[in-house]
Amino acid sequence: MSRKGKNTIWFLLSVLIILALVVPAACAEEARPEIKNPDIFVEDTIGEPDSLDPAYAYDTASGELIQAIYEPLIYFKGTSTDEYAPVLATEWDVSDDGLTYRFKIREGVKFHNGDDLTPEDVEYSFERGMVQDYVAGPQWMLFEPLLKRASSRGSGGTVIPLSDITSAVEVDGQWVQFNLAQKYAPFLQILCQTWSSIVDKEWCIAQGDWDGTEASYKALNSPAANQTPLNSKANGTGPFKLDSWEPGTVTMLRNDDYWGKKANFSTFVYKVVSEWTTRKLELTQGDCDWAYVDRQYINELTDEEALNLKVYKNLPQLRFDVFNFTQEIDPDSDWVGNGKLDGNGIPLDFFSDKDVRIGFNYAFDWETYIEDVFLGEMTQTASPVVEGLPYFNDKQEMYSLDLAKAEEHLKAAWGGQVWEKGFKFTVTYNTGNISRKTACDILKANLAEINPKFQVTVRAIEWSEFLDQYAQSLLPMFQIGWQADYPDPHNFLQPYMHSEGVYAAAMGYSNPDVDALIEEGIGADSDRREEIYYELQKIYHDDALGIALGQQLGRRYFKAWVKGYIFNPVDPADIGHVYKLSKEY
């Protein structure tokens, strides 16, 4: 071969090698879609925020936004629910009797309007919240530990003296001191949440908020819905400043003077897109960086790579879902047939017989329910104390589908009459809630299989009607969930088991021993708390208060270019601390 020919071959070979190296790289570059709006984070969701006032807001949508604008004294560390990281407080201590909590306030922090953060602002923030005390708001969580009562209002609408509120929180130099009226184990957890956000005293007063006087307290206490001076204005110390809040869209801009690590993008857009297809297309097109995906649609987004998505799965939510039995049904109920145990109805106290409740539990098929409705992404729980909460007993016995045992208990129920005569009643669920409908259908089918005389009708009713019926104890059985306010068993057991708890009252459940245990648990030391909460988990199971459905495992759908997501089950909404995220490959 001539020298020229050799050269040509070498030349061609080198070109081929270079191409072999460059082309796949170029193609790979091609395959990765360009990051859209790199300096803007867009969240497509379904929940309209209720209010931006931290003392008033009690919904998760508002919580997420408030968390971007305002800051608490401390917050949960990383993914932990019982370790704390300093935020606006730099250090803190708790007295031995558990009744005094002191926090040293961070210096050099500025509010968005340029005002300095002072210990007086911290004192004002908590007192202002209790002064306002919206009827359906979160302030009970501060009233309970600080004043040992649920609200600022007594019987007949009279308000407690202002001095009761103002003496609960005091300033001492650079420190702020909380004087508790009772030992309260989850107090630090409560201080982490949005209702414990710090506001700017001077600015609040300028907006027409509480000015420290008795007259202003009386005028501002118990506001009508959304009628608070901070409802749609905001001035916090957090990583984002509120730019605008129009119905359906909240826009925030980065706080460039933030004392901590600044946000990675200049703008955060929170957008409500109610139609699923629209939301899905915006996510797949990259016009949003995170989208809310309803569980029934997750099969539409299985090809994560092709759609350039990053999906976080099996995230244990601090949420408990249950099918409750009403032990004292109201006589006005339309759902109990003829109200007699003659095969054409059920008596009003039908579920007061423990054998009925246990029999129903053995007739429920968790496997089918969890597979069909949650595609396996739910874990069965024995009681309202779900996994992730302290004092969760993972050895607690649980019910499982066992038609023979169900038969045995239902034969024993009501002295054998249930088995002999059968029953007929209606279970309802709120329209559109497919998972609740499926639970009703499973129970209905299995009961009919045990005995054809067991007749359950399933009916959908509107949410408002459901609430109405439930609140008046008109529903023989009802499904409802509880989302953690703070990660402590007390927050879950009180509503379901204490005779004054919001759900237990509707269920007609009352057990003085249980009430005493719950009341003792909140102030007890750690060892005693473990004993109490283990005992309550056992009672919940043995008494079969309801069919404990389980704890949902959540998912989060991000574009693949979103980095830095940390799941903490206590975060108020789907994404906590948006400013920690970044958009990059």
Place this chain on the structure above:
Amino acid sequence: MELRAYVVRRVLLLVPVLFGVTLLIFGLLQLFTPIQRASLYISDPKQLANLDQIIERYGLNDPIWKQYWTWLNQVFHGNLGWSKVASMPVDNAIWHFLPSTIEIVLFAAPLIIFGGIYLGSKAAANKDRTVDHVTRVGAIIGWSLPTFWLGLMLLMVFYGFFHGLLPPERLSTSMQLVVTSSGFHQYTHLNTVDAVLNGNIRVLGDALRHLILPVITISVVNIAFIMRLMRSSMLESLGKGYILTARAKGLDERTVVNKHARRNAMIPVLTISGYLLASLASGVVITETIFNYRGLGWLAWQSAVRLDIPTVLGFALFTGVLFVLTNLVVDLLYARIDPRVRLGGQAK
């Protein structure tokens, strides 16, 4: 003079109409129990612990006349109440959502009305010929297509398949930030009009791009209706004696159709167009939802679903005024089109 008296009389009619409408709606809403009406203020079942306090706070258990009087008294003081659904006062909410609805209607209405009239008269003039058959089939298809299906299909094709060609919402995120920035003055809150007034061609282009799909969705369904109405009305008028006379006089066919037949055929079409416009302007729920193009339809739908009574009543007042005024305008236009109609006096 007579005309002015007529107009004043018609406008005065608004008072009893609005009173009646709100009283009727208020009465119907009372069929819901106080707890159901309190559900508006409950976003989470855990708030139910304070149900009694909520009912008392909003007077939901008061006698109906007292509740109506409280509301009426507020209205006399220029306060329509708080819209929970929109998180702002009711009158602000209506003004806030009106522009997006108006913007769709602004582009869709001419297409629907003039397009419908044109195609309808074309079909009538060419009865049983190709044009007639084609428009008939088109009308049947258009009229039978469910709006939600058409909207979703258009979105999937032009946004999903063609990679973001025609997106949903009113503006893209980056343009939205331009519009709300201090450098851009929102005169009318109609993005297209504001973009022209601000001389911002990028916002104009973006707003138009976002308008195409919702406008097509609404037009396809409604144009069919106007077209068929125009066709039958036109056929009827083409069969009248004066058309025969006109033809006998030797007038050319275009003058006969355009001047003599069409003008007379317009009257029923005009009435229907008026109502159609008013109902479009009071919101197109499905289109607004699919394209996340929030307007009055969304407000009305949400407030009804969530039993947001102040918003429902405020919206009823708005639509009441809208329909009465549209009716009046249609009547005034009758007089212009048909010289035989004389308003407020005897025909000569």
